[in-house]
Amino acid sequence: MQSSIFALLLIKVQASFSFMKELKHLNKYFKKYRYKLLLGIIITVIARLFSLAVPNYVNLSIQVIENYFGGTTALSEAKQTLFLYILIIVGTALLSALFTFLMRQTIINVSRYIEYDLKNEVFDHYQILNLNFYKKNRIGDLMNRISEDINQVRMYAGPVIMYGMNTITTFVCVISIMYIKAPTLATYTLVPLPILSVLIYQISKIIHQRSTKVQEFLSSLSTFTQESFSGVSVIKAYGIEPKINEEIEVLATQGKNTSMDLAKVNAWFFPLMILLIGISNIIVIYFGGKQYLNGEIASFGLIAEFILYVNMLTWPVAIVGWLTSIVQRAEASQKRINEFLKVEPAIKNEIAEETPIVGDIEFKNVTFTYEDTHITALKNVSFKIKAGETVAFLGKTGSGKSTILDLVSRLYDVSSGEVLIDGQPIQKLNLNNLRQAIGAVPQDAFLFSDTIENNIRFGDENASFEAIVDVAKKAVVHDNIEGFTKKYNTILGERGITLSGGQKQRVSIARALLKNPKIYLFDDCLSAVDTETEEEILTNLKKVSKEKTTLIVSHRVSSAKNADHIIILEDGQIIQEGTHEQLNNIDGYYKELYINQLAEKE
Numbered sequence: 001m002q003s004s005i006f007a008l009l010l011i012k013v014q015a016s017f018s019f020m021k022e023l024k025h026l027n028k029y030f031k032k033y034r035y036k037l038l039l040g041i042i043i044t045v046i047a048r049l050f051s052l053a054v055p056n057y058v059n060l061s062i063q064v065i066e067n068y069f070g071g072t073t074a075l076s077e078a079k080q081t082l083f084l085y086i087l088i089i090v091g092t093a094l095l096s097a098l099f100t101f102l103m104r105q106t107i108i109n110v111s112r113y114i115e116y117d118l119k120n121e122v123f124d125h126y127q128i129l130n131l132n133f134y135k136k137n138r139i140g141d142l143m144n145r146i147s148e149d150i151n152q153v154r155m156y157a158g159p160v161i162m163y164g165m166n167t168i169t170t171f172v173c174v175i176s177i178m179y180i181k182a183p184t185l186a187t188y189t190l191v192p193l194p195i196l197s198v199l200i201y202q203i204s205k206i207i208h209q210r211s212t213k214v215q216e217f218l219s220s221l222s223t224f225t226q227e228s229f230s231g232v233s234v235i236k237a238y239g240i241e242p243k244i245n246e247e248i249e250v251l252a253t254q255g256k257n258t259s260m261d262l263a264k265v266n267a268w269f270f271p272l273m274i275l276l277i278g279i280s281n282i283i284v285i286y287f288g289g290k291q292y293l294n295g296e297i298a299s300f301g302l303i304a305e306f307i308l309y310v311n312m313l314t315w316p317v318a319i320v321g322w323l324t325s326i327v328q329r330a331e332a333s334q335k336r337i338n339e340f341l342k343v344e345p346a347i348k349n350e351i352a353e354e355t356p357i358v359g360d361i362e363f364k365n366v367t368f369t370y371e372d373t374h375i376t377a378l379k380n381v382s383f384k385i386k387a388g389e390t391v392a393f394l395g396k397t398g399s400g401k402s403t404i405l406d407l408v409s410r411l412y413d414v415s416s417g418e419v420l421i422d423g424q425p426i427q428k429l430n431l432n433n434l435r436q437a438i439g440a441v442p443q444d445a446f447l448f449s450d451t452i453e454n455n456i457r458f459g460d461e462n463a464s465f466e467a468i469v470d471v472a473k474k475a476v477v478h479d480n481i482e483g484f485t486k487k488y489n490t491i492l493g494e495r496g497i498t499l500s501g502g503q504k505q506r507v508s509i510a511r512a513l514l515k516n517p518k519i520y521l522f523d524d525c526l527s528a529v530d531t532e533t534e535e536e537i538l539t540n541l542k543k544v545s546k547e548k549t550t551l552i553v554s555h556r557v558s559s560a561k562n563a564d565h566i567i568i569l570e571d572g573q574i575i576q577e578g579t580h581e582q583l584n585n586i587d588g589y590y591k592e593l594y595i596n597q598l599a600e601k602e
C-alpha cells in the first residue's frame, strides 16, 4: 500500500521533470542566485520543522489530561505541565510563522530578480532583431511573451520552488513520524491523499484551460471596446451605434458563458478537498479508535495528533497537482520565449573595432527583394555619392526611394550587388558607428508619447536646451512650439497634443539636425509642409548640410532644389540622372514633374 502511494507521487514528479527541457534556460539564473536560493530552502525546512512540534505537544497535552483523569497525575502538576506545553505550542507556531515569512521574503524575491533578468534579456534581444522579424510577428505577441509568458515562468522560479520544498519537507517529516508512531494507522490514513492529488491535478488542468479561454475572450473584448472608443467619431458619424451594441452583446454573452464554465469547475475545488480531508479524518477516528480500544496504540492523544498530521498533509498534497500544472504552463511559456531568443538577427554587429565614417556612399549593381512580399524594390541600381554632396532621389511612390535609404542605414542587407561606405563594403563597418553617423528622418515620422523637448533630444541625449531651440528654429517649427501653452514641455501622443503631419515632420527633422551626423537621410520629409515653409527649411538645410552627405528623397522637384545631383527612379531602376541643368534639357519624368509642379503653384 505505502509503496503504491509513493509510486504515484514519483510518477507525478518524473512527469513534471521530463518535459522541463525548455525551462533549462533558467538554470543560469538559478546559478546566479544560488546562495539566496539555498538560504531560502534552508529557511523553508526550518519553518516546517517548527510547525511539526505542534501535533506532538497536542498529543502530550491530551495525555496529561488523560493521566489526570486516570488518577496518575495531581491537578497542580497537570496544570503546570499543560501550561508549559501551551507555551511550547504557541512559541513554535510563532517561530514557524516567522520563518514562513522569511521563506517568502527570500524565495519569492529571487523569482522577482529572475523575472527582471529575463525581461531584460528578452527586451535586449528584441532590440537587436531586424525589421523583418517585426513584420513577421504581431506586436501583441511580442508584448505577451515579455509580460504574460515571463510571469508564468516566474511562477515556476518562485512559488513552485517554495511550495515544492515545503511539500517535500512536510511529506518526508510527517510521513516518517506517522510511521514511527503508528505504522498501520498511518497507512490507512494516507490512502485518500494520492487520490486527492490526482483529482486536484485534473481539476487544475480544466481550470487552466477554461481560464485561458476567459483570458482570450477578455483580450478580444478589450480590443473591440478600445477600437470603438478610438473610432467613436466614425461610429457616430455613420450612426452605427445599434450595430456596435449588438456586437458587444454577442461578445458579452460569450464572456458570460466562458466565465460561468470556469466558475463551475472552480466550485468543485474546495468541496472536493474538504470531502477528502473529512474522509481521512473519519478513517483516523474510526481505525484509531478501534486500535485504541484494542490497546494497539498507547494513547488517545495520538488520534488527535494524527488528525493534525492529516490536516498538515492535505495542503501539500493538493498543491502537488497545482504545482504540476504550473510547471507545465511555465514550460509552454518558456518555449515561446525561447523561440524568440533563438532567432538570430540577420544583421548584427560583427565588427568590434571602431570604424569612423567619412560619408562616401556607393551602390554597385544593387538588387533588393523584400523577403515577405517578394517584391523586387531595387533592380541593378548603381550610383556614387562623394562625402559632402547632396543628392536628390525623385520618383513616384513605390519606385524604391525609401528602400535605398534603408539600405544605407543597413536596416536590410542587399540581395545582390554591394553597398560601399567610404569604399568599404557596408558589412565591414561597425554597425554602431554606421548608425551613429546617420541622421535619418523617416517617411512616417514617429514621435514618442513624451515632451517635444525629449523627442528632439532623442538625437543627442546631452544636448543643451539652447541647442534644441536652435535646431527647432532651423527646422522652422520653433514658432509652432512657442504657440503651445507648455511650449517645449508639451506632451505628444495619446494623452497629449496631436501634431499635424507637417509639424511632426519638422520635429523629426530637428531631431536629426541635433544629432549632427555625417550623413543625412531625408525621406520625403517635407511632403506635408507648405511650399513657403519648405523653401525656408531647404535654405537652412543647405547651410547645415554643407559638409554632410545628404540624401533627399521626394516626389516633388522643389525639394531637390539644393541637390548637386538628381537621380530619378522608376520601378526600382534609375531612369535618368544628372544636374538640374542636364535634366532640364531632356524630356522625361523630371520635366513632367517640374511642369506639374509649376501648374500646382499657379
Ligand code: ADP
Binding pocket: 370, 372, 373, 375, 376, 377, 395, 396, 397, 398, 399, 400, 401, 402, 403, 404
Ligand atoms: P518609395 O519610397 O519610392 O515609395 P519604397 O522603397 O517604399 O518606394 O517601395 C518600393 C517597393 O517595395 C514597393 O513596391 C513597396 O510595395 C515595396 N515595399 C516597401 N517596403 C516594403 C516592406 N517593408 N516589405 C515589403 N515590401 C515593401
Ligand code: MG
Binding pocket: 398, 401, 402, 403, 443, 523, 524
Ligand atoms: Mg517611400
